[in-house]
Amino acid sequence: MEKTKCDTQEKPHSKEACASFLRPIKDSLEVLSGKWKLQILSSLMFGNKRFGQISKELNGVTDKVLSKELKELETNHLVKRTVYDTFPPTVEYSITEHGKSLKSVLGELNRWGTKHRKKIIG
Helix, strand or coil: CCEEECCCCCCEEEHHHHHHHHHHHHHHHHHHCCCCHHHHHHHHHCCCEEHHHHHHHHCCCCHHHHHHHHHHHHHCCCEEEEEECCCCCEEEEEECHHHHCCHHHHHHHHHHHHHHHHHHHC
């Protein structure tokens, strides 16, 4: 059985163990990939928002891309889209309980990004 080093402990593991370790990471990256998804989720952590509010907060995302990303996040049960019976219809986005499970991940990315920015920019 071939041994590889695939975890942060640098211990030798089988190829199967390494693949088993990497599979959930790959799945996570597929769901959260792209420039905007984590930013959308971060925005919604601060409360429910309408499309235009999210767009303004993200500054630079096109309506087409934002719409696509919101649909993908909804498909993955991270965001909920609610349509209110008003004229014209009001649409609001909120983070789901499943989406809230990413809070610690977003917090760590925030902390790492802050340290990285200081290291690179000074």
